[in-house]
Amino acid sequence: MSLKENLDKRICDVALGAENTQTYREFIRQSEDEFGIEHVPIDEFTDEELEDYLNFLDELWDK
Template structure:
């Protein structure tokens, strides 16, 4: 799945096969808080960078 800024406020479970009821934005912000990462300025990154950042956060949860 390719994450774009257009779907940041959609629930993850509505977009892909997952049980997570958070929006993509909620997931990103919770992940940043959980792992002590400074909040990324999501308005100033490309969709490609956003997708890579999301995948990185998912990787951290899987560790």
């Protein structure tokens, strides 16, 4: 299953060991709002671009 197909599924239901109950889409939008990032067209991203963007947002939260 592609990452794009999981955008509206809860992270904790998809990622092993994850505790976040937001959907991937909710996490992305909340992160963009929190860090003042313009919303990007995630539905147009490839799976690789989406994975890279999620990793980027994760890194921002870890700082």
